[in-house]
Amino acid sequence: MELTDIKGIGRRRVELLNRLGLFTLEDIQSFWPVAYIDLSNPKPVSELLEGENTTIRVRLVSKPQVFYKGKLSIVSFTAEDESGRITLRWFNQPYRANQLPVGGWVFATGRPAKKKGWSMANPAISMGGGGITPIYESCTGLSQTIFKNCVSEALERVPVYESLPFEVLERYSLMSRPRMVFELHRPTSSETLRSAMERRAFEEALIYLLIVEAQKDERKRHVGVSFEVDGIKERFLKKLPFEPTKAQLRVMDEVAADMSRPLLMNRLIQGDVGSGKTMIAEFALAIAAANGYQGAFMAPTEILARQHYETLKRLFGRTCGLLLGSDTAHERKLINERIRSGELSVVVGTHALLGESVVFDKLGLVVTDEQHRFGVAQRAKLLQKGLRPDTLVMSATPIPRTLSLILYGDLDLSVIDELPKGRRSVKTRFIPAAKRDALYSYLCEDAKRGNQSYVVCPLIESAGDSDLVSAVELYSELRERYPDISFGLLHGRMHESEKSRVMQSFQAGEISVLIATTVIEVGIDVKNAVNMVIESADRFGLATLHQLRGRVGRGDKQSYCFLLADEIEPRQNERISALLSTNDGFELSEMDLSIRGAGELLGTRQHGDEARWKNLAAMPPAVLSRASEAAKDILAMPSAVNFELIQRAAATFAERRDIVLN
Secondary structure (H helix, E strand, O other): HHHHOOOOOHHHHHHHHHHOOOOOOOHHHHOOOOOOEOOOOOOOHHHOOOOEEEEEEEEEEOOOOEEEEOOOOEEEEEEOOEEEEEEEEEEEEOOOHHHHOOEEEEEEEEEEEEEEEEEOOEEEOOOOOHHHHHOOOOOOOOOOHHEEEHHHHOOOHHHOOOOHHHHHHOOOOOHHHHHHHHHHOOOOHHHHHHHHHHHHEEEEEHHHHHHHHHHHHHHHHEEOOOOOOHHHHHHHHHOOOOOOHHHHHHHHHHHHHHHHHOOOOOOEEEEEEOOOOOHHHHHHHHHHOOOOEEEEEEOOOOOHHHHHOOOOOHHHHHHHHEEOOOOHHHHHHHHHHHHOOOOOEEEEEHHHOOOOOOOOOEEEEEEOOHHHHHHHHHHHHOOOOOOOOEEEEEOOOOOOOOHHHHHHHOOEEEEEEEOOOOOOOOOOEEEEEEEEEEEHHHHHHHHHHHEEEEOOEEOHHHHEEEEEEEOOHHHHHHEEEEEEEEOOOOOOOHHHHHHHHHHHHHHHHOEEEEEEEEHHHOOOOOOOOEEEEOOOOOOOOOHHHHHHOOOOOOOOOOOEEEEOOOOOOOOHHHHHHHHHHHOOOOHHHHHHHHOEEEEOOOOOOOOOHHHHHHHHHHHHHHHHHHHHHHHHHHHHHHHHHHHHHHHHHHHHHHHHHHHOOO
16 A cells, blocks of 8 residues: 555655655554653643643633744743643744634643743643543644554554564563554553553664674674784883873773784773773774774764874874865875875774775774764774774763663673873852853853853754753854953854864864854863853753763863753752762763663764664663563574564664674
8 A cells, every 4th residue: 555545645745754764554653653642630730840741731811922033933822720820832833823722721741931930832732632642753744633644544454463472472571562553553541551662662672682692692703803912002101191090901901802812802992071081092003003904993073083183193193194074085085095005004084984985905993982973884884994803982971881781782891980190070060040141251251361161052043942042142142242252153053164163263272162052062172171051951961961061171270060050949950960969970870870761871863773772772771681681582592583573683683794793
């Protein structure tokens, strides 16, 4: 059956479905809701909590107000229940003015904000009589009603088969797959929905972990480069301008032991911000170079790649090169010739390293920084440029060890759990909105004393929600208020060359205050930056807050992190309270796990095949642990290869095997 055979779906709507990656009824059937609205237990307006996703049942008591700010339309209703009033407001949804009945009762679901009274921006609306309503990701031209009609067709016409062995279903008390699919799309109760979501999480984790177990076995059967390591550590340490920590020395020994063996190294270096992971990568690259092999170092952004290049160039001199996407054709040709000839021992770069024209002479080691930011296919391309090269991956995102052993099960794990000697802890302060102006006056006075500051905003530009500060608006505001201070602007929509120019100006001290988004979250190192201001800090996850705090405190000056938010008690926000209590990233990761599961632990920016990481990271550790046990059980079942689940995992593994095994 074609999608155009669905009632109400013409070619235009098929194109919209295709944009969401939906081409068949099977695709639609497996396109799970992104959220659910429980209309059975709405909360009174008087009991609302700021920022908490909530459903209320209110009566619309005013005619809609419609006004425009440039191209932005705003529709606003006043609503109330027996306990209080709230303003419901929609941006760029003018049809709401004629859609909702004045005097009628509606269910509204969203995140309330309190600023001169309660308000809710872009709430989902239902006029139903109760129950649990699924909400699907959509786009302009595809309403929830239209999408639910498509789902109904898929449920009616596409049969669902079980994909797990009966023994696994029974042992782990799992809902059947046909029931799971139905409950996820048409929940009959909160209890059955919870069971369906547990089954879905278990299956997604299981597919990934089957791959992990298979990779482990395969890796043991393949031979890699056996590097000579005698004396290299001693020579390397003599060149360092600082004394390594005990943790760094321990991890150096672990890396040297791996590289000396004929088995493939596949090691993750996990350490808190500022713990010195890059030094370990330098050491591994030094081993490869001393043995006549080349090393590739891939970073997720040009800013970070340039920074690593400047560091590595001090050790490797002219034998270190840099390859970026923003290079001219002539520059790229010259660097490629030096890579192909073997003149370069170390090549630092971004995704540009994956280009077909990049041919290594003798690639023996691949290092990736912030590894979860690269898709599987991307890392595979780089590894295929060598003959079974060793692999070293680094992450500054602290993860509880038990969770790491599951999520990074195909990697040997090294943890740098010690900061360099003499490093001062960053002092963290909560600043209420009422003191915002005083804080920016302080930053500008500090700039006159020669110190630099970051200011991080949750948005690039205003989306119409006046509660959130955008980087572009704040940049304009502060430049106007403080004309004698040098401000810079940095965000993800800027071209890489422009981002690099701004960052280089900041590193050179030409910019005193850098207004940015979380594009500066990872890796950027400016020793003179001593202040970090985070606007709307209550809107960020704990891991992101900790990563941002780690951008300051890189030099010998006392540094500060200011958490700026609305008039709330810090202890009422668990993430802010946790950040105020400790600077230990691993301790914070344990707190994050207890507060909200592992959802923030691996970040949210996923690419390509790595989209599954977002779901895996959000799963409770208990689910991952059970799925890990089940993966081992299934691999021991000869009959299991006939099941759809194993075939899916095997197909994925076949695509991935060259990544580690080659």
